[in-house]
Amino acid sequence: QTINNFSKSTALLPRLYHALTDLNVSQAKKQFKKGDHIATIRSIYTHHGIYDGQGGVYEYNDGVVRHTSLGKFADGDDLYRVDEDTKYRPGQIIYRAQSRLREKDYNILYNNCENFATWCRLGEPIKTRRKRTQRKS
Secondary structure (H helix, E strand, C coil): CHHHHHHHHHCHHHHHHHHHHCECHHHHHHHCCCCCEEEEECCCCEEEEEECCCCEEEEEECCEEEEEEHHHHHCCCCEEECCCCCCCCHHHHHHHHHCCCCCCCCECCCECHHHHHHHHHHCCCHHHHHHHHHHHC
């Protein structure tokens, strides 16, 4: 998934498409909905998060899951919604994101920002994840 993220971020056609269709922070606040998987293209990678519906984003950044403003998440870049199914209602997606706040188990290959956002919308039940985490300790 990380290699796909890198190749999508550096491929010319997706970059051109996003340059024409992406939203600035003001536009995104009007169009994004609670629980949306959102992203922004950085120079060599794509950064992902979960929109909270009120101008904030849950993200894995600097090795920790945190809640930040949409503006800080964008960091001057335009934003887009990731077209992805979900198993959960918006409130459940946010609950799942909140359940991992302050987590520091970042792994560039297996537990990165894209993995986090996808897990919030499609992942295994929280109880299963907690049990597995407790066994490791």
